[in-house]
Amino acid sequence: MPEVVHQVLADPILVGLILFAVFVNAGALGLEWERRREAMGDAEPRTRSQSE
Template sequence: MPEVVHQVLADPILVGMILLAIFVNAGALGLKWERGREAMDDAEPRTRSQSE
């Protein structure tokens, strides 16, 4: 591995910040997907009632 990677992995604060950023972004992405699913679930009954 390059020397820079070893230096980054040797710094516990930097590794913690990187992991925190990954988890925050993953959580935000999960919320975005959940909102999208809820929006599709809310729209589904309307399209059914309009087609009947």
């Protein structure tokens, strides 16, 4: 691996920031998929059963 990659991976703060950004983006993408499912009507039976 290039030396820059080793330097980045050796810094725990940078690794933490990178992982945090990955999880935030994954969460935002999951919310987008959920909104898209609800808009298509796929999630309607699930939300009805949760409210009972």
